[in-house]
Amino acid sequence: MVIDYWTTCYDFLLVLAVAGMEVLMTIDAVTEMTSNAxxxxxxxxxxxxxxxxxxxLVVSIFQTVTSIQxxxxxxxxxxxxxxxxxxxxxGWMMTKMVEFTTQLWGDFSLYIHR
Numbered sequence: 001m002v003i004d005y006w007t008t009c010y011d012f013l014l015v016l017a018v019a020g021m022e023v024l025m026t027i028d029a030v031t032e033m034t035s036n037a038x039x040x041x042x043x044x045x046x047x048x049x050x051x052x053x054x055x056x057l058v059v060s061i062f063q064t065v066t067s068i069q070x071x072x073x074x075x076x077x078x079x080x081x082x083x084x085x086x087x088x089x090x091g092w093m094m095t096k097m098v099e100f101t102t103q104l105w106g107d108f109s110l111y112i113h114r
Contacts, residue, residue, distance in 0.1 A: 025111045033104065040100050044093045048085050055081045 059074050086093075 029111060036100065040096060044096055047089055048082055051081050051085045052078055 055078050056074060059077055063069060063073060
């Protein structure tokens with residue numbers, strides 16, 4: 001799958017070069033896009049991961065104190081809390097991802113000039 005993606009990108013750049021368009025995709029631009037994408041991934045995933053961590057810790061402490069060693073006890077509260085977290089902040093998460101994608105596609109013309 002990765003090979004197909006890079007082959008497609010290379011073919012696209014070849015088509016642009018044949019059409020006489022100058023590609024201005026510098027290493028700095030790629031680095032900035034990559035760092036923005038990684039920051040967005042952290043920003044969007046962190047609330048869900050923190051909720052899962054806190055719920056797992058609380059359930060683990062509860063199991064230790066009460067000596068209950070039920071395997072499914074950790075999964076049900078985590079699933080419920082993660083679902084509630086996604087319901088509460090899912091709109092914000094989607095808005096952030098759509099804004100990033102819109103900005104990325106909107107700036108696409110800056111990297112290719114005639």
